[in-house]
Amino acid sequence: MSQTLSRRSFAAVSTLGLGLPGLLGGCRGTTKAGSTTMIPGEQAPLADHLGWFSVDKPTIARVMTELTARGADAADLYFQYSRDNSITMEDGIISRASSSIDQGVGLRVVVGDQTGYAFTEDLSLEAMLAAARTAAGIAHSGAAHAPVEFKQRSRSTNFYTLSQPWAEVQTVQKLPRIEHLAALARKADPSIHKVTVSWADGEELVLIADMHGNVHTDVRPMTRLWCMLTAKKGDVTQSNSANLAGRHGFDWYTDERLEFLAKEAVSRTMVLFDAKRPPAGEMPVVLAAGASGILLHEAIGHGMEADFNRKNTSIYASMIGKKVAPDFVTIVDDATQAGERGALNVDDEGNPVEKTVLVDHGVMASYLHDSISAKHYKVKATGSGRRESFRHSPMPRMRSTYMENGPHTREEIIASVKKGIIAETFTNGQVQIGAGDFTFYIKNGWLIEDGKITAPIKDINIIGNGPEALRNVTMVANDCKLDFGGWTCGKDGQSVPVSQGLPTTLVSKMTVGGENV
Amino acid sequence: MSDLIQSARTAIDLAKKAGAQDAWAAVSRDRSVSLVYRDGKVEKVEESTSRGLGISLYVDGRYSSHSTTDLRPDRLAGFIKEAVALTRVLQPDPFRVIPDPALFKGRPTADLERVDPSVAKLTREQREAWCAEMDAKAHSDSRVISAESNLFSGESQGAAASSNGFDGTWDGSYVGYSCTATVREGEDKRPEGSAHAVGRFLAGLPEPAAVAALALKRTIDRLGSTKGPTVRTTMVVDPEAAVSLISRALSPLSAASIQQGRSYLAGKQGQKVFGDKLTITDDPLVPRGLSSRHFDGEGISAKRMPLIEAGVVRNYYVDTYYGKKLGMAPTTGSASNRVLALGNKSLAALIADVQDGIYVTSWLGGNSDATTGDFSLGLRGHQIKGGKIGAPIGEMNVTGNLAALFAKLALLGDDPYPYSSLRAPTLVFEDVQFSGT
Numbered sequence: 001m002s003q004t005l006s007r008r009s010f011a012a013v014s015t016l017g018l019g020l021p022g023l024l025g026g027c028r029g030t031t032k033a034g035s036t037t038m039i040p041g042e043q044a045p046l047a048d049h050l051g052w053f054s055v056d057k058p059t060i061a062r063v064m065t066e067l068t069a070r071g072a073d074a075a076d077l078y079f080q081y082s083r084d085n086s087i088t089m090e091d092g093i094i095s096r097a098s099s100s101i102d103q104g105v106g107l108r109v110v111v112g113d114q115t116g117y118a119f120t121e122d123l124s125l126e127a128m129l130a131a132a133r134t135a136a137g138i139a140h141s142g143a144a145h146a147p148v149e150f151k152q153r154s155r156s157t158n159f160y161t162l163s164q165p166w167a168e169v170q171t172v173q174k175l176p177r178i179e180h181l182a183a184l185a186r187k188a189d190p191s192i193h194k195v196t197v198s199w200a201d202g203e204e205l206v207l208i209a210d211m212h213g214n215v216h217t218d219v220r221p222m223t224r225l226w227c228m229l230t231a232k233k234g235d236v237t238q239s240n241s242a243n244l245a246g247r248h249g250f251d252w253y254t255d256e257r258l259e260f261l262a263k264e265a266v267s268r269t270m271v272l273f274d275a276k277r278p279p280a281g282e283m284p285v286v287l288a289a290g291a292s293g294i295l296l297h298e299a300i301g302h303g304m305e306a307d308f309n310r311k312n313t314s315i316y317a318s319m320i321g322k323k324v325a326p327d328f329v330t331i332v333d334d335a336t337q338a339g340e341r342g343a344l345n346v347d348d349e350g351n352p353v354e355k356t357v358l359v360d361h362g363v364m365a366s367y368l369h370d371s372i373s374a375k376h377y378k379v380k381a382t383g384s385g386r387r388e389s390f391r392h393s394p395m396p397r398m399r400s401t402y403m404e405n406g407p408h409t410r411e412e413i414i415a416s417v418k419k420g421i422i423a424e425t426f427t428n429g430q431v432q433i434g435a436g437d438f439t440f441y442i443k444n445g446w447l448i449e450d451g452k453i454t455a456p457i458k459d460i461n462i463i464g465n466g467p468e469a470l471r472n473v474t475m476v477a478n479d480c481k482l483d484f485g486g487w488t489c490g491k492d493g494q495s496v497p498v499s500q501g502l503p504t505t506l507v508s509k510m511t512v513g514g515e516n517v
Numbered sequence: 518m519s520d521l522i523q524s525a526r527t528a529i530d531l532a533k534k535a536g537a538q539d540a541w542a543a544v545s546r547d548r549s550v551s552l553v554y555r556d557g558k559v560e561k562v563e564e565s566t567s568r569g570l571g572i573s574l575y576v577d578g579r580y581s582s583h584s585t586t587d588l589r590p591d592r593l594a595g596f597i598k599e600a601v602a603l604t605r606v607l608q609p610d611p612f613r614v615i616p617d618p619a620l621f622k623g624r625p626t627a628d629l630e631r632v633d634p635s636v637a638k639l640t641r642e643q644r645e646a647w648c649a650e651m652d653a654k655a656h657s658d659s660r661v662i663s664a665e666s667n668l669f670s671g672e673s674q675g676a677a678a679s680s681n682g683f684d685g686t687w688d689g690s691y692v693g694y695s696c697t698a699t700v701r702e703g704e705d706k707r708p709e710g711s712a713h714a715v716g717r718f719l720a721g722l723p724e725p726a727a728v729a730a731l732a733l734k735r736t737i738d739r740l741g742s743t744k745g746p747t748v749r750t751t752m753v754v755d756p757e758a759a760v761s762l763i764s765r766a767l768s769p770l771s772a773a774s775i776q777q778g779r780s781y782l783a784g785k786q787g788q789k790v791f792g793d794k795l796t797i798t799d800d801p802l803v804p805r806g807l808s809s810r811h812f813d814g815e816g817i818s819a820k821r822m823p824l825i826e827a828g829v830v831r832n833y834y835v836d837t838y839y840g841k842k843l844g845m846a847p848t849t850g851s852a853s854n855r856v857l858a859l860g861n862k863s864l865a866a867l868i869a870d871v872q873d874g875i876y877v878t879s880w881l882g883g884n885s886d887a888t889t890g891d892f893s894l895g896l897r898g899h900q901i902k903g904g905k906i907g908a909p910i911g912e913m914n915v916t917g918n919l920a921a922l923f924a925k926l927a928l929l930g931d932d933p934y935p936y937s938s939l940r941a942p943t944l945v946f947e948d949v950q951f952s953g954t
Contacts, residue, residue, distance in 0.1 A: 090777070095580065100583065113560065116562050118565050194778050311700070436706065436880075511954075
């Protein structure tokens with residue numbers, strides 16, 4: 001996973017924050033849908049959602065019939081319309097903006113654990129039928145599935161309530177916020193000589209129709225604000241950044257939040273002038289509350305995605321029901337954290353979402369399931385089937401991953417460490433699912449000597465082994481929080497937004513990159 | 518192809534009609550096919566044709582860029598009109614101009630052999646047969662509990678046009694396969710190893726079974742892996758792992774990084790930063806090269822460019838915009854193929870010379886700071902003992918500074934990695950800090 005500004009495929013490069021009424025940049029109806037505004041998270045009448053894609057129920061039925069003509073255990077159509085905007089301020093001027101529109105449908109047929117997949121950006125009946133025939137190629141025999149009546153499935157919850165959809169926010173409204181943030185950062189310290197602010201917002205409409213006639217719809221907003229700084233002292237240059245991200249609207253960017261972001265970016269950058277590398281080798285690592293949830297994401301989260309276990313390639317493949325950590329360790333993956341990047345109202349297969357307990361008081365409890373793995377394990381799907389876009393078939397993925405509060409305090413934890421480090425901010429991490437080795441890269445942290453924080457550290461990689469690290473969790477504090485910055489998780493070439501969190505946690509031993517001079 | 522260039526020109530016309538003084542448009546179409554095979558049967562087949570348009574707008578001294586996959590004529594017209602309106606509310610940028618048409622001149626005409634017509638003709642049966650061969654090879658060792666084989670291929674076509682006279686088209690094909698095998702070790706560990714091969718042409722790729730055999734060897738080699746010691750010693754980096762390490766070292770060569778003060782190579786042009794043995798050329802004209810091209814994304818005609826000569830930084834990647842901010846002439850804004858001057862020894866001979874150290878076969882995570890060059894990377898590999906590759910090691914980090922590391926580049930191999938546009942050989946570095954037990 002990483003925190004870098006992601007640039008996806010050509011088609012999905014960033015994009016139109018127009019907010020000019022009635023134009024296609026906004027989540028507004030096409031001619032077919034009239035002028036209905038799609039409200040994030042809420043469900044409009046099915047005809048309005050279909051209107052977005054200029055399709056109707058008979059068209060969907062016709063395509064589904066073609067898709068299942070050679071038999072299918074499961075089949076679905078995933079329509080998606082995404083609109084993304086970004087604006088950049090650099091060297092004192094708002095110098096560029098970009099926008100993108102990405103629209104298409106992905107068609108999937110599942111037979112046993114075999115998948116046929118095709119997509120098209122061309123939503124004409126002819127193009128969709130051709131794609132359906134391609135996807136159906138996976139099925140060799142089996143009776144054609146009988147046509148069904150398509151009905152919209154309703155739900156009662158909404159985890160991303162915006163007072164105003166992004167489509168209605170004018171670009172000119174965003175510019176003063178961007179300038180304000182840049183000014184706050186610039187005036188914070190005379191040695192700051194470059195300030196880059198990058199604003200991104202967007203929303204996607206999805207419509208999922210399965211072969212049983214269930215239709216699920218969702219409108220998912222997303223926004224992110226980055227503050228990147230370069231500072232100079234003599235002939236030493238340092239740079240660093242901070243960002244705020246979530247499924248929020250324009251009014252989320254209050255003065256207080258902008259001040260917080262500027263302060264974070266400034267302190268993360270200025271501390272680098274005094275930061276050193278810690279000694280190299282094994283030592284206790286204190287994970288600061290918040291972004292350190294990257295430990296869970298890499299050390300256990302990926303290994304608990306059920307596809308790896310179904311294929312017998314995860315180190316956790318035979319650990320359900322086993323004691324893997326002390327009693328005070330409970331780890332969850334939760335789609336219901338409102339406003340988080342990992343929040344979902346419905347997963348990308350149309351399954352209801354939930355808070356899934358991965359480790360319950362130290363005992364391995366459940367994998368993260370999509371429909372295929374749920375069927376394999378004969379359990380209920382956990383609403384973890386996600387995909388990057390209509391170009392990809394879904395698989396089990398994390399949402400918001402965090403550890404529940406434990407019995408200790410941050411002060412107790414730090415005081416208990418004779419010689420070790422605190423990990424505070426991170427840029428990226430990775431894991432080998434089968435061997436269990438995982439890493440994360442610390443951008444900012446602190447050295448602990450004799451129970452006291454003594455000096456800042458920077459730029460070191462941590463490497464450990466998942467099950468071993470879980471066993472070595474010796475203290476967990478009562479200060480759990482989710483990271484305010486945005487994280488993007490990559491798996492098999494697909495990127496999805498996720499969140500992560502942790503209370504202050506002590507892992508008694510991990511291998512710390514460093515330098516012994 | 519003519520329909521693509523026509524679409525690009527139409528987009529330019531729409532932009533000018535909407536009030537843009539200048540515009541640059543690119544249109545592309547890609548077909549991709551992937552077949553995944555696992556443990557005796559097909560697991561997933563994906564096949565699609567994709568298209569899209571990107572456009573850059575220059576409006577009253579302001580700039581923006583946009584992309585869309587909705588190419589219906591009425592939608593496209595609305596999209597571009599709206600994009601021009603958006604550009605007008607931004608602030609004027611004196612450094613933003615459309616690329617100078619003088620840079621379009623002298624476009625090379627050599628056949629870069631980017632397209633293998635046989636790739637488009639691959640049948641489903643052929644793909645499945647090759648995957649089955651890989652699968653059988655991977656399962657030839659009874660310790661293997663699962664193996665995944667993948668055959669992927671694609672063809673693309675594109676065209677670009679600008680309001681100041683640029684016109685260009687390109688096409689390309691690629692085909693490759695990969696194999697990953699997993700074995701069981703002890704109660705829970707399932708170490709894996711993988712190998713892949715990719716090229717523009719089918720001819721020249723190894724047999725699928727040879728790729729699977731390498732994946733299997735790499736997997737078996739992991740058995741018994743332990744954490745090595747915390748030590749300063751010699752590091753030998755496998756060509757495949759050398760690709761990302763060199764890429765990391767070179768990424769701060771971009772004019773954007775330099776102008777923004779986020780490059781440890783800023784102000785180093787003409788200076789010796791790296792070891793004598795490091796010579797790297799950006800070469801866009803390699804036949805069948807994965808990043809070969811006649812022109813870059815700004816239409817700048819392709820030519821060979823020395824990046825590093827005997828450790829001296831010669832050129833940056835300078836695009837029109839950041840070049841103007843820095844007062845430097847544009848070279849090219851993006852890397853093509855990067856070719857290293859080679860040594861004359863094989864990996865085995867280098868290992869024999871080194872006697873004792875650590876042989877890195879792959880990285881796990883880690884990162885570097887482009888501003889300072891500080892890096893720290895996770896790794897797996899083997900001990901080097903008595904001039905031979907020894908026991909497998911993992912769960913270790915290597916930490917240092919990229920400039921200091923490459924200053925201590927002692928030797929290069931004669932074995933450039935063929936499946937990347939960055940053709941790195943085996944690298945030998947002296948006095949490197951490892952963290953382990």
